[in-house]
Amino acid sequence: MTLYHFHLRTAGGLERDETGMIRPDLETAYLDVCRTIPALMTEMVREGHDPAACAFEIRDGADQLLMEVPFLERVAKRPKSRHPATPTLSPETQALFNQLDLLALAINREVTRLHDNMGRAYKQVARMRETQSNLLWSFQTWSER
Numbered sequence: 001m002t003l004y005h006f007h008l009r010t011a012g013g014l015e016r017d018e019t020g021m022i023r024p025d026l027e028t029a030y031l032d033v034c035r036t037i038p039a040l041m042t043e044m045v046r047e048g049h050d051p052a053a054c055a056f057e058i059r060d061g062a063d064q065l066l067m068e069v070p071f072l073e074r075v076a077k078r079p080k081s082r083h084p085a086t087p088t089l090s091p092e093t094q095a096l097f098n099q100l101d102l103l104a105l106a107i108n109r110e111v112t113r114l115h116d117n118m119g120r121a122y123k124q125v126a127r128m129r130e131t132q133s134n135l136l137w138s139f140q141t142w143s144e145r
Helices: 028-048 071-076 091-143
Strands: 003-008 011-015 021-023 055-060 065-070
Touching: 003 028, 021 028, 021 055, 028 055, 028 065, 065 071
Parallel strands: none
Antiparallel strands: 003 011, 003 021, 003 055, 055 065
């Protein structure tokens, strides 16, 4: 697995992807970019920008340019892959899923702790009932004398 950065080159300059995403290989990173471009182009056109001159730069963790993917190239042809397509998440969405994983872990730990506490509480209640029963029996025995 390799860390890839997906910088966006627009007419206004380079928008750097400081976070990046981990992908198994360059082909997967390329296919992720290709799936992102149509929605991004639609958004740019809606905002009045021309996406024709835009491109993604795929860079490795050392910021070495590995591949440039012009938007027009993506519109002109569909990418081919030997592998089935996998869903792509934006860095923000991936970060949310990571937070959810951590939250689920914390909840599971808390549920386990609560189960342990409930088990101790049930044992304590059982001991109290036994003690109460013994005291009641002792009291009844004493009062019968």
